[in-house]
Amino acid sequence: MKHSGSILIVDDNPDILIAARLLLKQHYQRVKTTDNPFDIAGIINEQRNSDQPIDVILLDMNFSQDSISGKEGFYWLKKIIEQDANIVVLLMTAYGDIQLAVDAIKAGASDFIAKPWQNEQLLGAVAAAFSHAKDKQQVGKLTRQKQGLNQALNTPNFKFLGQSNAMQQVFSTIEKAAQTDANILITGESGTGKELTAHAIHQASMRHNQTFMSLDMGAVAQNLFESELFGHKKGAFTDAKADRIGKFELAQGGSLFLDELGNLPLEHQAKLLAALQNRQVTPIGGSKTIDIDIRLICATNDNLEQAVAEGRFRQDLLYRINTVEIRLPALREHSDDIPLLADYYLNHFAQKYKRNLTITTHDMASLCHYSWPGNVRELAHAIERAVILSEGENLDVSSVVGNITSNANSTNNPIENNNAYDTFDLDILEQRTVRAALTHYQGNVSHAAKALGLTRGAMYRRLEKYGL
Known part of the structure; x- marks a missing residue:
């Protein structure tokens, strides 16, 4: 059975074209020939448009009379690679030597064939x-699939919207900073x-076709920090049953987003700083360093300047991560x-449900x-629950937020008025307490959870429960 691929033979000697075509036609379905290298580009385009792209080209190295240098072959080889890097080129010449063959391979040829050839060869x-x-x-x-998968994975569930002056300033800063590789620190309350x-x-950066990798630093166990970021080798520690690639290596060429950075203990801050300064990581249990090429984006709802003053955060690391804030x-x-956001979430969840x-x-x-x-x-959570x-036909906002929205300024509202104790509903009291803790700690979930004597997981469950 003949191979379904396409071959193009380029040689100024008609006898060579005939001999090669007769031999290869026995084994391959499509064999085209030309004695003029200037026809190559047109043939490649023609075959691609007919859904029968050229797979392999046999290319003579010398087209001028008495030419033996091979320069013409190298020239046309370069042109072919520029037009379609997937085409494999075999160079042919009657004046072969070892150095010419080596140079041909270096220039991008798959192989070098001396004429006359043995048919089997x-x-x-x-x-x-x-x-x-x-x-x-x-x-x-696979590369196209990876880019498509990255695009899908890198697309968040919701759009980033805002028409106010405050948000337009944010968008303007993003547009300017994204075009560079500067490290960026995003600050703001929880849920912003x-x-x-x-x-x-x-998505606005030059790395948008590459991986976006994120890691919540507040959710990483202290003993797994290095493994999560730098990776580990099999047997490096008790539970290391297989090699693991760290987030730095997974984000290679793309962006690495470290959320809740303010929760990172000081000892781990030093290791992160070293990786950023050296632009290298070493997996736990490994001896070989890995060069990293990532765009670092960090976020926190903590006041890192205050954390530096209190000795909870390294000043040199803060300088390293917030080139742009x-x-x-x-x-x-x-x-x-x-109104813009409410309409957007209403449309989103109305379609979903x-x-x-x-x-x-x-x-x-x-x-x-x-x-x-x-x-x-x-x-967003309030709108989703209201939709459900x-x-x-009308969205019943009061079904999920009750007096909070319908009577937000009322002094009789037991949730909003911290001095009102005219209710013994435990849910209302708990909601009021959680809300007060969040307000006191300016949206810092970790600090609020600690003050309430809750784990982060328990705190997040309550935030979900009450739509906070």
Whole structure:
């Protein structure tokens, strides 16, 4: 059975063209020939447009009379590679020597064939060239799949929106900073959209076709910090049953987003700083260093300047990570964006849950008058729950936020008024206490959880429960 691939033979000697075509036609379905190298580009385009792309080219190295230098072959080899790097080229010449063969391989040829050839030798070289071409095509396919997968993985669940002056300033800073490889620190209260900001930076950067890798530093156990970031070798410690690639290496060529950086203990801060300064990491249990090429984006809801003053954060690491700082405003600071955000989340969740709902003017006003201590995240969760619980055509905002939105300024509101104890509903009291802790610690979940005597996991469950 003939191979389905396509071969192009380029030689100014008609006898060579005939001999090569007759031999290869027995084994390959499509064999084209030309005695003029200026036809190569046109033939490649023609075959590609007919869905029968050229896989292998047999290219003579000398086309001028009495020429033996091979320069012409090298010239056309370069042109072919520039046009389609997936095509495999075999160079041919009657004036072969070892150095010429070496130079041909270095220039990008797959092999070097001396004329006259032995038929078995030529068939073997062409078969190897087709195998090489198949590998190239597969690599190209995997690369395209990886780019598509990266694009899918790098696309956040929600859009990063805002029309207010405060958000326009954020967008302007992102646009300027993203075009560089400068390290960026994103600050702001919990729920303001720090991860969305990191995604936006990556998508606007020159690395947008590469990996976006994220890691919540607050969720990493202290004994697994180095393994998560730098990787480990099998047997490096008790539970290291296989090699593990760290986040730095996984993000190679792309962006690495480290969230909740303020929770990183001092001992680990030193190791992170060393990796950033040296631009190298060494897996635990390994001896070989790995060069890293990543764009670092960090985020925190902690006041790192204050943390430095209190000795909780290294000043040199702070200088390293915040070449550019982007502060995200709390939702109460750009409340004119609430209608835009509310409509967006309503459309998103209405599609998700197959509902057809609208927000009344009264309920939209209620949403705009609420302070949203949980910021955009709280708004999104509130809208989602309202979509699920609402009956009829209008979004029932009161079904999830009750008096908080419908009577946000009322002094009788037991949740908003910390001095009001006219309720013994444990859920309301717990919600009020959690909200007060978040407000006191300016949205820092870790500090609020510690003050309440809760683990981070328990705290997040309560934030989810109450839409904070």
